[in-house]
Amino acid sequence: MKKDIILAGVGGQGILSIAASIGFAAVQAGLFLKQAEVHGMSQRGGDVMSHLRLSDSEIASDLIAFGKADMIISVEPMEALRYLNYLSDDGWIITNTRPFINIPNYPDIELLKSEFKNVPNVVAFDADEEARIIKSPKSMNMIVLGAASPYLDIDFETLKKGVSILFKSKGEAIINSNIAALERGREISLLKEKV
């Protein structure tokens, strides 16, 4: 088993929480893991990404090679496309479609969305809206992670455990709302698959 995942978003949108959840789950599942993060200057509202690599055998590089990622998980649509050069031919994009606009020249959102038509495997939906519906606006990132979960090759219960470990210090209520978000995302993703 090998999963090379690019996590993408804007500083502060919570991609490191996605990374940590998968990381804890991977450790539970006894997998090897490497995860390269971005710290420092770029966290100030700039684009941020993380390379997350899981495998049942030892991993060499901390970085995923261009063209080799099995999945891009993004909490922002333009950020999903920024790393398209990492995606393999049969790779998946799981992305939030709600734009995070903090630059004056943000492209037209419909044009942006049309770019996803060129990628064979895409799960794209407004995760901010879903987070609002389940009254858990801060869990948008967990909804996106939930949507990615059917393609992760990690048992869903183990992934839930990973999320629980991440939010352990924040109490039962926070854990439960994040798990609910995770389940909601997974549900949306599985529904889309059926269509």
Added chain:
Amino acid sequence: MAQKLLLLGDEAIAQAAIDAGLSGIYAYPGTPSTEITEYVQKSKEAKEKGIRSNWSANEKTAMESALGMSYAGKRAMVCMKHVGLNVAADPFVNSAITGANGGIIVVAADDPSMHSSQNEQDSRALGKFALIPVLEPSNQQEAYDMVHYGFEISEKYHTPVLLRITTRLAHSRAAVERKPSIPQNEMNLPKNLRQFVLLPAIARRQYKDLLAHQQDFVKESETKGFNKYYEGIDKSLGVIASGIAYNYLMENYPDRNIPYPVIKVSQYPLPKLMLEKMYNECEKILVLEDGYPVIEELIRGALDNGKKIMGRLSGEVPRDGELNPIIAAKALGIFKDIIKNVPSIVAQRPPSLCAGCPHIESVKFINAVLNPQYTKGRVFSDIGCYTLSALPPYETINSCVDMGASITMAIGAADAGIVPAVAVIGDSTFTHSGMTGLLDAVNNNSPITVVILDNSTTAMTGGQDSSAFGHLENICKGVGVKEEHIRVLDPVKSREEENAKIFQEELNYNGISVIITRRECIQTLSKKAKQKRGN
């Protein structure tokens, strides 16, 4: 079974130091090294063991304090980003001459590709300059193990040891297996009472000792297992891969079966026998190293009249920037993938000042006064979040060179006749390297206006405590700035006019004035609010 932890490279180094009998860690924050010290500060174990870990004012004071800890016979670590090693260069190089008593490890975190830096200098060159052993881990486990080994050889040969990492290792997470904990050293003063007295006559003797140790350092590097020679069937090429570059090489061989002989380099000075063997048995040599072509230059030599060496100097590997698996594949001539293009619709998203950042109001009143009346190009600035005010929509500042350079460049510019000459510097940067420049300005009676943006934290690196906290007015007064020309402002929108007026008054004053704009960083403020709410 040994405990396994999921750690960043930085955290692995910190945990290793705690486990290896560390007594004190000294550092000034700097990406990508900050998390080492932060980890020790947050560690319960470190607290129980009484390991000291407060931030230092700058890398030089950190290095010297660590040397003091070493003098007392205890183990010390000092951490910095690569450019911090320039600030600490004086004590760093001289610590090689004094030698260590308790083990001392200097961690320099280099930043190839300048993710968060002003240059991509390679600390291995400074390690060689100081003539001390350099360790360069290829992964988090090795980083952990090397701290134990580093303290060992530091005490064995009485030498400081440089641990060189790069951003990618510093900020990448992997499982790390712990070793059993070692107790801290008891206090143990140097047997030679003159060891640390670098009077010329003594320094000359000590320097000879350091030179004599060079062969021991090479021997360590040949035999201790961090450098490895892997045999290969195909001798048409030999590959030397150092530190993290080794992983990029291996990534191209999923079954880990490389036809060529490979030297994995993780320790310096270079293992001469291994290099000799490769040079003799291979037709060509490819060098993969993240940073400067340090190994490549040494092997190639000034005359470059030996066999074909491929690397950053010859063009098979790009001359600058961070390596990755594709660069390694291209240099090996095995790259064949088709890579998708990033759609042209994707726009740049540069970092920017946060919404609600107090710096925004400060640069606004500076702009309000400077732009209509004076042409641009008069604001000398420094290193911190406010450097982002060089970008639209503010375009306030005109320089950012090194820690503290704002005030001193303004002095020179004023000497050359630039009026007004303004310096903009953050509170933490001011106590790092701005205070001495301010003293120059006072002694020079420079007609400059220094704006200290006091957000009460070291913001850019994630909100560490600032050494300046609670001291700024007294420092300025103590250095000799006249009290009536030290003005403290609140950078808020409602006071923009008033602040601009005060700034204008001080620009008109023909002498040194300091304007302190004081309001806490929005990030640390909201972090504290969150902690208060308990979530």
